[in-house]
Amino acid sequence: MATTLEPQTSFEKFLQQHLEQDLLRFTTAGSVDDGKSTLIGRLLHDTKSVYEDQLASIKKSRINRAAGPIDFSLLTDGLRAEREQGITIDVAYRYFSTSRRKFIIADTPGHEQYTRNMATGASTADLAIVLIDGSKGLLPQSRRHTYIASLLGIPHVIAAVNKMDLVQYDEARFRELHAQFLALANQLDIPSVQVIPISALEGDNVVHSSSNTPWYNGPTLLEYLETVPVNNDISQQSLRFPVQLVVRPDSTFRGFAGQIASGSLHPGDEVVALPSGRKTRVQSIVTYDGDLKAAFHPMSVTLKLEDEIDLSRGDMLVAPQDAPHVSRHFDAMVVWMHEDQLVPGRTYLAKHTSRMVRARALSIHYKVDVNTLQHLPSKRLAMNDIASVRFETTTPLLFDPYRTNRATGSLVLIDPITNATVGAVMITQDAAHQHASDEGFPHSTIAPALVLLPNRQQLADALLQTLNQAGHRAIALDDIYIPASGLVAAVRATQLAGAVAVITNADLPVDFAAQVQTFLPQERYFQSNTLPADDTAALQALLSTLDPHNDSPETGANA
Numbered sequence: 001m002a003t004t005l006e007p008q009t010s011f012e013k014f015l016q017q018h019l020e021q022d023l024l025r026f027t028t029a030g031s032v033d034d035g036k037s038t039l040i041g042r043l044l045h046d047t048k049s050v051y052e053d054q055l056a057s058i059k060k061s062r063i064n065r066a067a068g069p070i071d072f073s074l075l076t077d078g079l080r081a082e083r084e085q086g087i088t089i090d091v092a093y094r095y096f097s098t099s100r101r102k103f104i105i106a107d108t109p110g111h112e113q114y115t116r117n118m119a120t121g122a123s124t125a126d127l128a129i130v131l132i133d134g135s136k137g138l139l140p141q142s143r144r145h146t147y148i149a150s151l152l153g154i155p156h157v158i159a160a161v162n163k164m165d166l167v168q169y170d171e172a173r174f175r176e177l178h179a180q181f182l183a184l185a186n187q188l189d190i191p192s193v194q195v196i197p198i199s200a201l202e203g204d205n206v207v208h209s210s211s212n213t214p215w216y217n218g219p220t221l222l223e224y225l226e227t228v229p230v231n232n233d234i235s236q237q238s239l240r241f242p243v244q245l246v247v248r249p250d251s252t253f254r255g256f257a258g259q260i261a262s263g264s265l266h267p268g269d270e271v272v273a274l275p276s277g278r279k280t281r282v283q284s285i286v287t288y289d290g291d292l293k294a295a296f297h298p299m300s301v302t303l304k305l306e307d308e309i310d311l312s313r314g315d316m317l318v319a320p321q322d323a324p325h326v327s328r329h330f331d332a333m334v335v336w337m338h339e340d341q342l343v344p345g346r347t348y349l350a351k352h353t354s355r356m357v358r359a360r361a362l363s364i365h366y367k368v369d370v371n372t373l374q375h376l377p378s379k380r381l382a383m384n385d386i387a388s389v390r391f392e393t394t395t396p397l398l399f400d401p402y403r404t405n406r407a408t409g410s411l412v413l414i415d416p417i418t419n420a421t422v423g424a425v426m427i428t429q430d431a432a433h434q435h436a437s438d439e440g441f442p443h444s445t446i447a448p449a450l451v452l453l454p455n456r457q458q459l460a461d462a463l464l465q466t467l468n469q470a471g472h473r474a475i476a477l478d479d480i481y482i483p484a485s486g487l488v489a490a491v492r493a494t495q496l497a498g499a500v501a502v503i504t505n506a507d508l509p510v511d512f513a514a515q516v517q518t519f520l521p522q523e524r525y526f527q528s529n530t531l532p533a534d535d536t537a538a539l540q541a542l543l544s545t546l547d548p549h550n551d552s553p554e555t556g557a558n559a
Contacts, residue, residue, distance in 0.1 A: 021097065021100070021101055021102050022101060022102070022230050023101070023102045023103070023104065023230070024101055024102070024103050024104075024126055024127060024225060024228070024230055025103075025104045025106070025124055025125050025126050025127075026103065026104075026105060026106070026125055026126060026127040026128065026129060026225065027105070027106040027107075027108055027118075027121050027122045027125040027127075027128050027129070027149075027154075028040060028105070028106070028107050028108055028128075028129050028131065029108060029118060029122065029128050029129065029130045029131070029142075029145035029146070029148075029149060030130050030131035030132065030139075030141070030142045030145055031131075031133070031136075031139040031140075031141035031142045031145075032141065033133070034131040034132065034133045034136075034139075034142070034162055034163075035131055035133070035162045035163060035200045035201070036107055036108070036129075036131050037092075037107055038200040038201060039129070039131065039160065039162065039198070039200035039206065039221075040092075040094060040105055040107045041200075042200045042201070042203055042206050042207075043096075043105075043206055043207065043221070043222065044094065044096055046203060046206060046207035046208070046222075047096055047098060047207060047222065049096035049097075092106075092107040093105065093106055093107075093121075094107065098222070098226060100226040100227075101225070101226050103225065106121035106122065106124075106125060107121075108120075108121040108122065118145055118148065119148050119152070119335050119337070119424050120424075122148060122149055122152050122154060123152055123410075123424070125149075125152070125154050126154070126155065126156065126230055127154065127155075127156040127157070127158065127225070127228060128145075128146075128149040128154045128156070128157050128158070129157075129158045129160050129221075130142060130145060130146050130149070130157060130158070130159050130160070130181075131160050131162045132159060132160070132161050132162065132177055132181065133162060133163050134161050134162060134163045134164050134166060134167045134170075134173060134174070134177065134197075135163055135166045135167055137177060137180070138177065138180050138181065138184070140370060140371055143184065143370045143371060144370040144384070144386070146181075146184060146185070146188065146190075147188060147368065147370050147373070147386060148335060148386070149190070150188035150189065150190050151333050151335070151386070151426055152406075152426070153402060153403060153406060153426075154190075155191055155192055156191075156192040156193075156194075156228050157185065157190050157192065157193050157194075158193075158194050158195075158196060158221065158224060159177075159178075159181040159185075159193065159194070159195040159196070160196050160198050160221060161174055161177050161178070161195065161196070161197045161198065162198055162199065162200055163199060163200075163201070164197045164198060164199045164204060164212070164213065165199040165201065165202050165204070165212075169197070169204075169212045169213055171213075171215045171216075174197045174213075174216075177195075178195045181193070181195055182195070187373050188373075192228070194218070194219075194224055194228075196216075196218060196219070196220070196221055196224065197213050197216050198221060199212075205220045205221060206220060206221050206222065207220060207221070207222045208220065234262050234263075234297045234298075235262070235263065235264050235296040235297045236263075236264075237262040237263055237297075237404075237405060238262065238263050238318065238319045238321075238322035238405075239260070239262065239263030239264070239265065239269075239271065239317065239318055239319040240260070240261040240262045240263060240316060240318055240324065240353075240400075240405060240407065240408050241256075241258055241260055241261065241263075241265070241271075241303070241316060241317040241318070242258050242259070242261060242314070242315075242316050242353035242354040242355070242398075242408075243256045243257070243258050243311055243312065243313055243314065243315045243316065243317070243354060244257055244258040244259070244313060244354045245257040245258070245313060246311065246312060246313070247302050253304070254304070254308070255286055255302040255303060255304045256302065256303050256304075256305070256311055256317070257300070257301070257302040257303075258300070258301075258303075258354065259298060259299070259300045260295060260296060260297045260298060260299055260300075260301070261297065261298075261353065261405070261407035261408055262297050262405055262407060262408070263296070263297065263319060264294060264295065264296035264297070265282055265285060265294065265295045265296070265301075265303070266282070266285075266293065266294050266295075267282050267283065267284055267285060267291075267293070268281055268282065269281065269282045270320050271305075271317045271318065271319070271320065272317070272318050272319070272320045272323060273309050273310075273311055273315060273316075273317055274315060274316045274317075274318055274323065274324070274326060274398050275315065275326055275396055275398065276309065276310060276311075276315075278307075278309045278310075279320060280305045280306055280307040280309055281305065281306045281307075282303055282304075282305060282306075283304045283305055283306045284303075284304045285301050285302075285303060285304075286301065286302040286303070286304055287301055287302070303317065313354055313355075314353075314354050314355030314356070315398075316353070316398045318398075324398050324399055324400045324405075324408055325397075325398070325399050325400065325430040325432075326396045326397075326398055327396055327397065327399075327430045327431070327432040328392055328393045328394070328395070328396050328397070328432070329362075329390070329391070329392050329393075329430070329431040329432050330390070330391055330397070330399065330427050330428075330429065330430055330431050330432075331365070331388060331389070331390050331391075331427070331428050331429050331431050332388070332389060332390075332391060332402075332425045332426055332427045332428055333386065333387070333388055333389075333402075333425070333426045333428060334381065334386070334387050334388075334389045334413075334423050334424070334425050334426075335384075335385075335386055335423065335424040336381040336382065336383060336384065336385045336386075336387070336422065336423050337383065337384075337421060337422055337423055337424065338383055338415070338420060338421075338422035338423070339383055340415070340422065341380045341381055341382055342361055342364075342380060342381040342385075342389070342422070342423065343361070343379075343380045343468065343473075344361050344362060344363050344364060344379070344380075345360065345361070345362075345472065345473070346360065346361060346473045347359070347360045347416070347473060347497050347498045347499070348360070348361075348413040348414060348415060348416065348422065348423070348497075349413070349414040349415075349416050350391075350393060350397075350411050350412070350413055350414075350425075351411055351412045351414060352397050352399065352408075352410075352411035353398075353407065353408060355397065355398075357393045357394055357395050357397065358393065358394040358416075358497075359391050359392065359393045359394075359413065360391065360392050360393075361389050361390070361391055362389075362390045362391060362392050363389070363390045364378050364379065364380070364381065364387050364388070364389050365387070365388040365389065365390065366378065366387060366388050367381065367385055367386070367387040368385075368386045368387060368388075370386065375388075388428070389425075390431055391425075397411075399427050399430075400427075401427055401428060401429060402426040402427050402428065403428075409426060409427045410424070410425065410426055410427070411425045411427070412424060412425065413425060416493055416496065416497040417475055417490070417493055417494060417497060417499070446467070446472045446500060446546050446547050447498075447524060448494065448495040448496075448497075448498055448499060448500065448501075448520070448524060449500045449501070449520075449524040449525070449526065449546055450491055450494075450495075450500075450501045450503070450516060450520055450524065450525050450526065451463065451500060451501070451502045451503070451526045451542065452503050452508075452525075452526065452527045452528060453502065453503070453504050453528050454503075454504060454505065454506035454528055455504070455506060455528075456504065456528055456535070456538075457504050458535055459535045459538055459539060460476065460502050460504045462535065462539050463502060463539060463542055463543075464476055464502055466539070466543065467500060467543075467546075472500065473497065473498060473499035473500065474499060474500040474501075474502060475494055475499050475500070475501055475502065476502050476503075476504075477490055477491070477494070477501050477502065477503050478502075478503060478504050478505050484507070484508070484509050485509075487503075487508065487509065487512065488509070488512065488515045488516060491516055491520070492519055495519060495520055500546065513525070526542060526545070526546075
């Protein structure tokens with residue numbers, strides 16, 4: 001019997017050892033064609049993390065070169081468009097492990113138009129690999145990705161100087177790029193930087209040391225990944241427990257479910273419920289498998305409290321000795337991700353932990369020039385811009401600075417009309433001292449309205465341009481595909497977003513006006529037949545009526 005149990009015992013020990021290995025999440029970054037996907041493919045191949053049938057399929061692929069090395073980028077670029085164009089579009093996640101550590105890789109795109117995907121893939125990373133093409137040098141997109149990595153608080157960055165084979169493994173070229181990247185990292189206050197000369201295509205210094213770089217005595221890429229310290233001190237931070245769901249299956253049980261964003265919990269611990277400020281203690285930590293004696297980040301649990309207090313989704317349980325900021329005003333760094341520009345005064349939805357609130361950009365402090373890192377004045381943000389912005393929310397948020405706590409210091413901005421994610425936000429500081437009022441948004445000079453302009457497209461375009469240039473929110477609902485049955489709901493959404501909706505489509509539901517006027521005052525409902533036939537006069541009349549505080553509006557376009 002002993003001999004039959006030995007293999008099972010050995011296997012169980014192997015599984016236990018595997019489970020106890022720590023996990024490193026890392027992402028690739030850099031400009032297009034710097035070789036990010038090829039590097040990840042080489043890393044997977046040389047660590048024996050690729051199945052034989054997958055490798056055989058890539059070798060047979062019509063997209064792969066007929067002769068020469070395997071196209072390792074095909075191991076991560078799975079979309080047809082990616083393989084046909086030879087680029088990465090979406091974030092590709094891959095898992096592999098060695099005897100020393102487990103890894104999750106986020107292979108992110110390098111194209112400027114997909115910068116938002118890079119920010120998404122890097123948001124949970126412990127380490128970033130920034131690839132630099134040895135033949136091209138440090139490009140603007142490489143600088144932008146490095147800046148985003150520093151904004152996201154990634155503590156470790158590897159600068160992988162790739163394609164060293166194209167520069168004949170020139171030590172002088174490597175030293176030049178090494179100095180340039182260290183200067184950039186110092187400007188960005190990145191705490192831990194390692195620069196490694198590699199060739200992803202040939203495998204130099206990826207998994208095995210290369211004889212082509214005898215002048216380099218540092219670790220290979222894999223050696224560094226296996227030994228870099230992983231920051232697991234989130235459980236040692238102050239407790240942050242955003243409530244996601246109130247669990248009440250019957251009158252005998254009332255629990256609060258959520259994921260521990262930071263810190264740890266034990267039965268008997270004192271906690272404070274925010275925003276009410278009520279104190280209580282944890283009675284028990286409930287899970288499907290039974291009660292726990294302790295829970296810590298990132299566990300998802302249900303807490304039963306000793307006292308009956310009012311808590312709902314979006315509220316937070318915190319440590320009494322170190323509470324987060326509770327404020328409606330804050331400054332933040334923003335990575336703008338959408339074609340529609342951010343303009344101060346516009347209203348968005350802010351998704352922060354488990355709370356959703358309306359948020360408005362009050363002002364843009366500065367925009368960052370990613371090439372020089374200079375702070376430039378700006379009145380609006382275009383896609384891929386990075387800037388410092390002041391925000392105001394309708395109800396207080398419970399937050400920490402992002403550098404202190406990633407989970408409670410970050411949020412995403414969502415367009416309330418299209419439901420598109422438009423911005424990634426990292427909170428830098430509380431700005432409540434700048435605003436004495438704690439009321440909701442002050443009334444805009446232009447209240448929500450609906451303007452029907454069937455067959456008057458030129459007038460509609462002039463109205464939209466003039467309002468948006470003045471910082472107001474105006475939306476052409478005709479530009480968004482909305483079925484007739486959903487048109488009333490779309491107008492309602494624009495009203496909640498504090499926007500002016502413009503419709504030029506003459507084919508409206510029969511009861512459209514009656515339904516809209518159930519939530520929109522009649523004086524905010526403008527129709528073409530009440531306006532002058534001349535477009536210029538009609539535009540002036542509309543602007544004067546929409547904004548009664550502006551007696552002589554400036555038209556930004558000729559009607």
